[in-house]
Amino acid sequence: MNRVLIVTRVQLVGWQNTVGWPWLLLAMVFAVNYAVFWTIGDTEGNYTTGALVSIYIVVFVTSINWITQLLPFSMALSVIRRTFFLASALLLVVQSVVFGILLFLCQLAEKATGGWGIHLQFFGLNFVDDLHPLLRIAFYTMPFVLLGFLGIFVAVFYKRFGLTGMWLLTTATLLVLAGLAVLLTWQELWPAIGRWLVDQPQVAWFVGWPTLFTALFGGAGYVTLRRVTP
Known part of the structure; x- marks a missing residue:
């Protein structure tokens, strides 16, 4: 466990990119949205944006960066693959929980200020705003964890199989999804799935x-x- 924590500290050397950049980008996106809707002026109802997704995209990209840049460096320091993966998973989960709590607090501040004074709904979403606080925190947290592990998998797969492997994986995934859609349509199962x-x-x-x-x-x-080479 001590070894895992040490590797986690190594991964936090560039914390500005891992932790700072997602929130800096989110602040910039929020400022742009606020300026746009403040310029529009008062209208009936709330202004709702989907710009919150930007921070999730950045976390997805940074999780890819952990593999493509930090894995070779860590292996050069004699860090075994299992330790590196556990350290990455620990960092991702802790970061996701912290980010989820911060977004939840931003949503509370947004609600308390009447949408930042202009009825702007940036952090809140209509279908989760009335849930139990723990469920709201989970809602904000789990996409970070999911996209983070997806990014790690994509980066590891690329390092293991290269660009050709990525194209084959993408093609196979699309073919499976298309075949599943055809099958469900043929069997008229979409209404049942929707219910x-x-x-x-x-x-x-x-x-x-x-x-x-x-x-x-x-x-x-x-x-x-386990089969990736530096």
């Missing part, structure tokens, strides 16, 4: 399914990482 999705409890949407896909990507990333 099943609507009947899913909130905990399943915000915690259960993201956790399942996170485990899949995390396991696939770990297995692939």
Whole structure:
């Protein structure tokens, strides 16, 4: 465990990119949205944007960077692959929880100020604003974890199989999805699937399914990482 913590500290050497850049970009996006909607002036209802997704995209990119840049450096320091993966997973989970709590606090501030004084709904989303606080924190947190492990898997797969492997993986994924869509359409199962999705409890949407896909990507990333060369 001590070795994992040491490697985690190595990964935090460039904390400005890992921690600072996502929030700097989010602040810039928020400033642009605020300026735009402040210029528009008062209208009925709230201004709702989807710009919050920007911070999730940055976390996805930085998780790829951990593999492409830090893995060779760590292996040069005689860090074994298992230790590096566990350190990356620990850092990702802790960072995601902290980011989720911060976004939740921003949503509370947004609600308390009446949408920052202009009815701007940047951090809040209508379908989660009235949930239990822990569920709201989970809603903000789990996409960070899921996209982080997805980024790790993509980067590891690329280092293991190269660009050709990435193209084959992308093509195979699209073919499987297309075939599944054709099958569901042929069997007229879309209405039943829609009802099943609507009947899913909130905990399943915000915690259960993201956790399942996170485990899949995390396991696939770990297995692939075992054969990656610097």
